[in-house]
Amino acid sequence: MSQIHVTTKINGDTTEYLCDPEETLLDVLRDRLALTGAKEGCGTGDCGACSVTVDGRLVCSCLTLGAEADGCEIDTIEGMADGEKLHPLQQKFLEHAALQCGICTPGILVAAKSLLEKNPSPTEEEARYWLAGNLCRCTGYDKIIRAVMDAAEEMRRAS
Amino acid sequence: MSETGIGASVKRLEDYRFLTGRGTYTDDINQPGQTHAYILRSPHAHATINSIDTSAAAAAPGVVAIFTGADMEVGSLPCGWQIHNKDGSPMAEPGHPPLAQGKVRHVGDQVAVVIAETLAQARSAAELIEVDYSELPAVVDMNKALAGGTLVHDDVADNLCYDWELGDEGEVDKAIAGAHHVTEIDIVNNRLIPNAMEPRAAIGSFDRATGEYTLYTTSQNPHVIRLLMGAFVLQIPEHKLRIVAPDVGGGFGSKIYHYAEEAIVTWAAPKVGRPIKWTADRSESFITDAHGRDHITNVKLALDESGKFLALKVNTKANMGAYLSTFATCVPTYLYATLLAGVYTTPVIYAGVKAIFTNTTPVDAYRGAGRPEASYLIERVVDRAAREMGIPQDEIRRKNFIPRDAFPYQTPVALEYDSGDYEATLNSAMKNADVDGFAARKAASEAKGKLRGLGYSTYVEACGIAPSAVVGSLGARAGLFESANVRVNPTGSVTIFTGSHSHGQGHETTFAQLVSETLGLPLDQVEISHGDTNKVAFGMGTYGSRSLAVGGEAMMKAMNKIIDKSKKIAAHVLEAAEADIEFKDGKFTVAGTDKEMTFGEVALTAYVPHNFPHDTLEPGLEEQAFYDPMNFTYPGGCHIVEVEVDPDTGVVKVDRVTASDDVGRVINPMIVAGQTHGGLAQGIGQALLEGCIYDDNGQLLTGSYMDYTMPRADDLPNFSTSNEVTLCAHNSLGVKGVGETGAIGSPPAVINAIVDALSGLGVTDISMPATPQKVWQAIQGAKAAAE
Ligand code: FES
Ligand code: FES
Numbered sequence: 006m007s008q009i010h011v012t013t014k015i016n017g018d019t020t021e022y023l024c025d026p027e028e029t030l031l032d033v034l035r036d037r038l039a040l041t042g043a044k045e046g047c048g049t050g051d052c053g054a055c056s057v058t059v060d061g062r063l064v065c066s067c068l069t070l071g072a073e074a075d076g077c078e079i080d081t082i083e084g085m086a087d088g089e090k091l092h093p094l095q096q097k098f099l100e101h102a103a104l105q106c107g108i109c110t111p112g113i114l115v116a117a118k119s120l121l122e123k124n125p126s127p128t129e130e131e132a133r134y135w136l137a138g139n140l141c142r143c144t145g146y147d148k149i150i151r152a153v154m155d156a157a158e159e160m161r162r163a164s
Numbered sequence: 165m166s167e168t169g170i171g172a173s174v175k176r177l178e179d180y181r182f183l184t185g186r187g188t189y190t191d192d193i194n195q196p197g198q199t200h201a202y203i204l205r206s207p208h209a210h211a212t213i214n215s216i217d218t219s220a221a222a223a224a225p226g227v228v229a230i231f232t233g234a235d236m237e238v239g240s241l242p243c244g245w246q247i248h249n250k251d252g253s254p255m256a257e258p259g260h261p262p263l264a265q266g267k268v269r270h271v272g273d274q275v276a277v278v279i280a281e282t283l284a285q286a287r288s289a290a291e292l293i294e295v296d297y298s299e300l301p302a303v304v305d306m307n308k309a310l311a312g313g314t315l316v317h318d319d320v321a322d323n324l325c326y327d328w329e330l331g332d333e334g335e336v337d338k339a340i341a342g343a344h345h346v347t348e349i350d351i352v353n354n355r356l357i358p359n360a361m362e363p364r365a366a367i368g369s370f371d372r373a374t375g376e377y378t379l380y381t382t383s384q385n386p387h388v389i390r391l392l393m394g395a396f397v398l399q400i401p402e403h404k405l406r407i408v409a410p411d412v413g414g415g416f417g418s419k420i421y422h423y424a425e426e427a428i429v430t431w432a433a434p435k436v437g438r439p440i441k442w443t444a445d446r447s448e449s450f451i452t453d454a455h456g457r458d459h460i461t462n463v464k465l466a467l468d469e470s471g472k473f474l475a476l477k478v479n480t481k482a483n484m485g486a487y488l489s490t491f492a493t494c495v496p497t498y499l500y501a502t503l504l505a506g507v508y509t510t511p512v513i514y515a516g517v518k519a520i521f522t523n524t525t526p527v528d529a530y531r532g533a534g535r536p537e538a539s540y541l542i543e544r545v546v547d548r549a550a551r552e553m554g555i556p557q558d559e560i561r562r563k564n565f566i567p568r569d570a571f572p573y574q575t576p577v578a579l580e581y582d583s584g585d586y587e588a589t590l591n592s593a594m595k596n597a598d599v600d601g602f603a604a605r606k607a608a609s610e611a612k613g614k615l616r617g618l619g620y621s622t623y624v625e626a627c628g629i630a631p632s633a634v635v636g637s638l639g640a641r642a643g644l645f646e647s648a649n650v651r652v653n654p655t656g657s658v659t660i661f662t663g664s665h666s667h668g669q670g671h672e673t674t675f676a677q678l679v680s681e682t683l684g685l686p687l688d689q690v691e692i693s694h695g696d697t698n699k700v701a702f703g704m705g706t707y708g709s710r711s712l713a714v715g716g717e718a719m720m721k722a723m724n725k726i727i728d729k730s731k732k733i734a735a736h737v738l739e740a741a742e743a744d745i746e747f748k749d750g751k752f753t754v755a756g757t758d759k760e761m762t763f764g765e766v767a768l769t770a771y772v773p774h775n776f777p778h779d780t781l782e783p784g785l786e787e788q789a790f791y792d793p794m795n796f797t798y799p800g801g802c803h804i805v806e807v808e809v810d811p812d813t814g815v816v817k818v819d820r821v822t823a824s825d826d827v828g829r830v831i832n833p834m835i836v837a838g839q840t841h842g843g844l845a846q847g848i849g850q851a852l853l854e855g856c857i858y859d860d861n862g863q864l865l866t867g868s869y870m871d872y873t874m875p876r877a878d879d880l881p882n883f884s885t886s887n888e889v890t891l892c893a894h895n896s897l898g899v900k901g902v903g904e905t906g907a908i909g910s911p912p913a914v915i916n917a918i919v920d921a922l923s924g925l926g927v928t929d930i931s932m933p934a935t936p937q938k939v940w941q942a943i944q945g946a947k948a949a950a951e
Contacts, residue, residue: 036194041185041189041191044189044413045443046361046363046446047446048445048446052361052446083185091184101834102175104183105839106182106411106414106667106668107411108362108413109361110183111185132877133877134878137877140876141361142361143361145843145875145880145883147841148837
């Protein structure tokens with residue numbers, strides 16, 4: 006089976022890869038590009054552990070084909086911090102200890118960032134609904150929601 | 165209190181790597197030359213295998229090797245705890261082959277492994293394997309299983325693994341017969357699927373040059389896996405078997421056990437001469453990760469006219485599934501019946517427990533393990549008794565609490581509680597929950613056409629597992645101590661090798677705080693190393709809320725040895741008597757003088773021992789300690805849940821969750837709060853959302869996230885958590901453990917709250933999970949009965 010040549014921008018860097026037609030974007034990121042921050046929690050679009058953005062839109066990379074990314078801009082958890090400087094969401098997650106085992110964390114951060122880009126002043130209820138697509142088995146979501154609300158406030162102040 | 169020592173909410177040191185996507189979990193690892201394994205699993209719950217034809221699959225593109233049970237003649241996956249029947253005979257212990265030997269016993273049982281260049285090739289090839297099955301009737305229901313007929317294992321009569329008891333049945337029956345009031349309930353503790361968000365994974369490899377096997381695996385206890393797999397299944401000596409459990413994405417018990425896939429990839433690695441990686445997809449996790457709970461119980465509580473408890477009797481059937489998972493057998497016995505006193509002075513208690521095989525996935529310990537089952541039935545029957553006798557819920561509990569001055573307290577079910585103050589946690593929970601304001605909130609809900617209820621749960625658990633002598637006498641085939649090695653490096657930094665394993669608990673932080681407090685070092689001079697049998701000498705791992713109470717104590721013991729040795733070094737260098745050396749704030753001083761050495765200077769001297777007296781002082785600064793606890797630890801507390809029920813839809817909204825827990829001394833309050841939150845979410849999940857359903861043929865109907873309802877962010881409120889502290893009386897830190905409290909205390913509080921909300925309609929019970937459908941039906945049923 007012939008492979009497909011794909012040209013994308015990943016976290017701002019132009020990236021080319023060859024992938025099989027049926028290969029998911031998640032597998033491309035993890036197995037071909039060694040970007041293992043996105044995780045496979047279910048492979049069926051139910052857990053959000055694989056969340057990335059494609060052209061600014063939040064997607065489950067387990068349900069997206071690698072081939073579909075041609076010509077797109079992809080952002081992953083690996084591009085979220087600015088060098089050593091953590092994104093305000095990452096910083097607030099650290100301050101609130103809004104993570105435990107960490108396996109869901111990249112997906113939740115990517116999803117939360119996408120929320121705040123669309124809605125810089127979410128209510129707690131809006132944050133809970135937006136993040137309802139991301140399963141976390143460890144934290145009970147309490148600190149995640151507090152960290153997101155706190156980060157939103159700080160980002161509003163800074164802008 | 166120092167900013168980095170005991171009691172400080174230090175930010176978690178492990179978080180930077182997780183927040184930036186740089187954690188290294190097993191599936192993130194790829195080895196040169198790696199192949200991929202796909203496990204062909206049984207689609208039937210019960211069938212004999214007449215033949216397996218792998219020839220077409222073997223010829224498929226990319227296939228490296230295929231193995232079936234006929235190829236893999238190895239030991240059985242062992243069970244770690246032997247229970248004895250009432251008559252003293254040992255439990256039935258049928259074999260558990262990693263690859264099926266002629267028969268499959270649950271959907272998902274391993275039939276063959278296909279190893280190929282890519283996972284996609286392995287999966288496609290597996291479709292070409294022809295297995296000729298003769299389907300057998302499946303037995304799923306525990307009562308049907310006990311009636312015999314269909315046998316999961318031909319040599320286990322009536323599918324009965326064991327028939328065990330604790331207590332004097334005659335005495336308990338007598339107390340019940342003479343009681344003023346007896347409350348009786350039939351209780352189902354619903355089967356759960358742990359669902360750690362990281363699916364299990366394993367990478368096996370073999371180095372022909374050294375003869376060493378290496379297994380990367382998603383385990384809570386790598387040394388236990390080395391012992392079980394090495395000694396019992398594959399007969400590989402420990403010095404040739406390395407197990408690494410790197411970052412692990414949640415466990416909750418499900419990653420304690422030794423699973424078939426670990427043995428399969430390790431065994432096959434030398435045969436294919438390349439590393440083999442296997443990662444479960446979520447569907448496999450649902451049907452092969454050990455499940456939790458699944459008890460059915462009849463409980464009777466006898467009371468006198470004042471509401472004082474006189475006796476408790478339970479008869480429980482516990483589902484083992486198709487095979488005995490590693491610790492399955494101790495869950496419904498020593499982790500369950502021994503907790504039936506709860507926080508109360510009930511004088512006589514009897515428990516009869518039958519463990520039963522069925523054609524379902526094996527069941528084992530899941531967060532709380534046995535203790536949630538105990539606290540659920542106690543708190544449900546107490547709640548019901550209070551309603552029947554017209555006693556307020558807090559009052560009936562106060563009347564029966566073990567008083568705070570009664571410790572140590574010997575229960576009638578074998579345990580001796582060392583410390584606790586159940587009044588204190590009840591009082592603080594009632595205050596934080598604003599119980600006084602409940603009536604007004606209820607009226608406000610009623611004005612909107614909604615029903616509001618408040619539920620209590622006061623619980624105790626036994627954790628810090630466990631004193632080896634005690635568990636040994638009860639049938640454990642392992643010691644449950646922990647080890648720690650403290651290596652002081654020449655420049656004064658410290659590496660701790662611990663046998664505990666962190667898979668979300670924040671050990672790298674909490675343990676570093678112990679070091680900072682004890683040795684006076686900044687956190688950046690401390691490294692916590694865990695999860696690799698080639699680094700850590702030995703370990704029993706993390707489960708049963710034991711890491712701090714057992715693993716932390718081992719560390720303290722080893723650090724005290726470091727201080728002792730350092731004093732010898734300081735005494736030698738400072739030319740003083742060892743007895744005159746004092747250690748404080750990271751400095752060794754000669755009492756009454758200004759002569760001193762820093763910790764770092766002592767360390768350097770230890771490794772540059774130019775003038776050490778050869779016969780009395782060894783170079784180097786490294787100490788090992790093993791710690792075996794004297795008793796279990798007994799965290800306890802009070803959870804109060806407030807719900808609002810929509811009578812038109814049956815939807816239950818969890819409005820307030822208040823937990824006041826006594827977990828002993830708190831090292832890092834921020835981490836303790838997080839652990840409590842996670843447990844609460846799993847407990848509320850069990851009460852409202854989660855439930856595992858099999859059809860009569862043994863097919864799992866709840867085998868995906870579309871069918872098995874996990875708690876999501878919009879299902880839960882923020883939590884109110886707080887701690888009251890009584891110190892553990894038998895360990896140096898005074899710590900008890902916090903990993904399981906939330907999951908143990910909360911389910912009965914949720915159900916009691918729903919029953920409270922519906923009590924005006926005449927509803928007296930609702931089973932878990934209290935789904936909208938069930939709640940709505942209960943409301944309709946009660947209305948119909950009233951008409
Ligand atoms: S892995 Fe993509 S949603 Fe779960
Ligand atoms: S932190 Fe473990 S699943 Fe979210």
